[in-house]
Amino acid sequence: MTDILEHQLLKSLKSHFGYDSFRGQQQTIIENVLNKKDTLVIMPTGGGKSICFQLPATIFNGLTLVISPLIALMKDQVDGLNANGIKAAFYNSSQQSSEQQHIIEQVLNKELKLLYVAPESLSGLENILKESQISCVAIDEAHCISSWGHDFRPSYQQLGFLKQQLPNTPIIALTATADKATRQDIVDQLKIPNADQYISSFDRKNIELEVRPADGRAKQIIRFIEKNPGESGIVYCLSRKNTEQIAKKLNENGINADAYHAGLSFDDRSRVQEDFIYDKTQVVCATVAFGMGIDKSNVRWVIHHNMPKNIEGYYQEIGRAGRDGLEAKALLFHSYADVIQLQKFAQGASNEAVQMAKLDRMKQFSEATTCRRKILLSYFGELLGDNCGNCDVCKNPPKFFDGTVLAQKILSTIYRINQTEAIGTIIDILRGANNANILDKQLNGVKTYGIGKDTSWNHWQHYIIQLINQGVCEIAFHKNNALQLTDFSHKVLFDGQKVFVTTPVEFKKESKATAVKTKEKRTATNSLFERLRKLRYKISLEENIPAYLIFSDATLKEMEKLRPMSESEFLTISGVGQRKMEVYGDEFIAEIMDFMGSKIKKTKKTDTHLITYDLYKKGLSIEEISEQRQLKTPTIYSHIAKLYSDGKDINIYDFISKSDVEAIHQAKIELDSPNSLKAYYDYYNEQMDYFKIRLALSVIEKEAI
Template identity: 50%
Template structure:
């Protein structure tokens, strides 16, 4: 079976996400790979789908025992034979799994790094085709979450020489990626680094005063939505959960101080939507596939950007709008510095903490800064963070930027941020004199600017991706390709005017405007959620394992009433179609029948609401209503306005009439360039059974109405 057929059958998707197909092709070809994909970016697909095509077993190393059952349950819900092996199982459960392994019934096995040694004996003589090391940053001391148990995985390449190895992580800078490959013995592995951009996440930072009151207001606006609140300590988790419960919110704590049974219970009821809010330490959430987390709140500041990015990535994994709110206080910075001082790589941790602090204090687009940290650059501001929604004043800072960039070049890219400022200001301290930088041409070139202002300007340049910090090279500043454009090619730079402290506090205290939710039929969406919950409870599964929120919203928007329409919904694969199609279609038809008067046609849901006169008398032929207006000389747009439909719906009506009577001049209804594009790729798209994959094939360049017209004309010519 082909990749796309497997993708649709087992996972319900019509197309791959960026980089997935290339990675999968290389995995099937037997190559070792280093893959960096953001949380929610589809890392798991890179080994789950190949496991169905490879002859042997796929072994997956995953760090958190508590999550393996959920991951395996989700795979089994999709019809994929999978199991797990770890210390949480009793002897009988382990023997049952090993029997499945010996009989050849499994395609994937999940194991904790601590359990690999025990499982290794049972894998002898069983073909292992692929080894996937998930959360691979845990093997590196440069990574943000080093775990000693991962270091034993270095023997994989010698013990399983026939298996190719794929290392996967959501967060790893260049130094960490190189260390991962070295330790796993795959130094020559090709790297795939996906985009870190999650445009559906609204990024917001607020000062840490009156945090509890601010959270109460935020949670009231997000009533009945699932969310995670990350806290620095166990005590804070308990305290916040208790207070929120007293305020009437559905909240519970999760941390390492609870018993295994307590943690497992909190996790299970949260995944199944029986608990809305979890107040947790950072351990919670890694590997959880719950797709409908609508917000992540950081009650305390994270210790680095990698951790922050991974944690906010647990929101909005279904692609729907979600919110990441961070509270920032200097007290958090002090506490985190104390933690870093006691670690094995204190200098690196403190430098990364400083970067996190700079993110919290940023005056420029937060998404730009977040992406530049991972060596990805946005040309334009995102428009979906608190800074963009409440922009500061900017000035032309090209001259200041060129001075700073020139000084970096002349120091041989061997200066830290503080040392660079001293050089620019012409300081005569020991650090400058010992380095010899007082002899370079730009020494003292920025003495008219205060030290604090220079710090702000350089941080903004780092945030904009003009400069990067080499943490593995004593935090030296390096110029990026974008920075070279400023220095050598005349690229202009705008920096934010640095406000006074009281002005900055006032601006940050303002609430950002909440984005409107996606336009769907809300009553139907809630009814679909209830149906999903009933099915989940009867099968002892988490609701998202039945269908994600995004799938339910697609149902609510399109209202499929026939079997083939239901199969075309995003996230409906063959297995889930066969398993859940009947109850959902029955519910959808009952819902439609109970609302005959105000039934919203799926073609109309996406357009702005218009008041329409209710029809009286016998039901009219909606296609002919459109056709008659068109025959009277009205344009498609005019017919759409009169009828209260989208133009694409009118084109569908006219196409339907053409197919039955051939009395509509369709060729006049499609632009020549659109027709030529469709004709050029007609052989590639003619066999699709719905318009959605055709629309995606052309990257949305051609609207649905024109696609329908063009395909109808071309198919007729093919028959002739």
């Protein structure tokens, strides 16, 4: 790759996306695509997959066509691209035919850089599926093409025709989760057998992994959220009923939550999703369909109320937390009732054996007594040398003890009732319960009845699950989940074979005083961050775009740390590109300066716009000042606007015509004095530059037009 092209890539990266350098394999992948080579990208959620085709799209002459599975995903990505100054649109069945025709005309006129489309809607784009129009095809969520994958969609299997119709156009297929079999299936079905494959590390180090027993999970979820006040999160549930029950309990406890499932109308699902994306709803309790491809970067935690059916699904769902790289948490509740339910779901499926095997791996992960991240990564073929230090097993290693006597009590009970009862009944016998089930079956007469009454129900469950994992006993799923003895049971009962089990982990409720203290500390520490977050939320409501599309939490954190108080300083923040500097820079800098108060005088010796003024008075043009100061011309124009507003001797009409000022004045009247520059920009169909809008407003304000 030439130095010129590399410079162009870095320039586009900063200008459009606000980043100074590429992450991981991004640059290599982008170069491969620009060299028109077919490419398969396996990169974790939040790893920066989208930039791998969005940045080349800014350089290619023609259109980049993006195949995407969900309408919500398309809208989210298109909003983000337009916010970054990249012309993009989506085409799908939710649009009127006139709107669809307008989009096709935009493509024919080369007015768009990216167009998102669902596979079902490709037939409507037949007239533009030509190499004279299409420079690149990106297939997002590519695992959907494979029946080996965890989210198979038949509509994806038609996509092989794209390579036949556009043989010289590079295809880039991307997904966060694909094992070896799925990867092979993707390249085969897309007819790109020679695609260069880039498999990034699956390790999301910023996500803390934790698994807990499922007893009292609703109360545990409430306590967890109370310890993370104000932070966005998702609770994944196995059934519609669960989503509604948990959402109701959260609301009853003062937590702003909503339910999302397939039983809701399209409008209700859209509303729930939008309220979450726009930070109007803190928590969504959802079935697994929720969140696919939603690039909400400030989700701080994901809870699994029920165990997922496979590791791919679990990995993808926890990947929706911490996409901005900041600390995030993934909490999974595990119960054998969930395992049994998922096994029932898998029975009779065309790929039942595959589903059962994947469920078994998920169960092994949930019941692990070694580093969970090692297990998770090894599933995807990635080996982790050292323990991660950021999972519950690493942070609180299990303590083993000799549980032989406990095991013998359990096995003896199973034997004495002829191996006919499930886990719950075995525990009730051991604890001497007097419920209807025990009395009706006269199980209170079993010799082991009541011998374990000093051990809690949850602890007995913990021990039995470990015996099942070790093969000391087993579940007969075809006999109403009855516990059965194994060959190993005899050795424990009669041959002196030892059994070692772990001590159950207790989850203590945090005192209210501690919770309040934690909240106060968090609020005090993040006071500037909170002010920036409120400003971001205000702007998001004014512009009707999600807050995280303005700036991510990570970008706000960097602003809090570095406290930029000039445009040049603001541009150094990761996530701030030229477009966002022009649109939002003034308001965020003003907020930071207001927060700093009198400290500014001590820390700022020279205001950057005054340097521009000195050069202007020397007779330098805007372009000459821009070159000498190594700042963008829009930044210099913003200095001119401020200098004029501050009463400096500026001949403002050298830079903007009176007709443009009148046009902005008219827009101000019709829009009823909007607060954002973007409102004016949209009013004139993106045909008037931001710097002109800024200059015109400074004239209107100064001259009280």
